[in-house]
Amino acid sequence: MSNDPIGDMITRIRNAQMRRRNSVSTPGSKLRMRVLDVLKSEGFIRGYTTTEHASGRTEFEVELKYFDGQPVIKSIDRVSKPGRRVYASVDTLPHVMNGLGIAIISTPKGVMADHEARSLNVGGEILCTVF
DSSP states (O other), X not given: OOSOHHHHHHHHHHHHHHTTOSEEEEEOOHHHHHHHHHHHHTTSEEEEEEEEOTTSOEEEEEEEOEETTEESOSOEEEOSBTXXXXXXXXXXXXXXXXXXXXXXXXXXXXXXXXXXXXXXXXXEEEEEEEO
């Protein structure tokens, strides 16, 4: 059992891409699903499928994306950790690599990318940055 489920998923994705895997599996949760939805809508992963096990737990199979043999995700870093939560107002939301990357934000209106949070004028917890 992991104390940081988002950090665990990010590490699994990073490790799988270093080994040039086509897909990686991670335990399922609603928060992980929402983060994967943002990664898919922003074009960083191909997609994911949900598998329901007989014991009642779910698992996600994440299809990783490559371009010219290189991973599309150059770097993915956890910002807000269980020991130190990082929050930002709409004015202080980070610009990742001058707008080439995204920050995934957990807001009262749901989990979304930083540009979407700016357009909805909401801040929240910065979960991770992706470039």
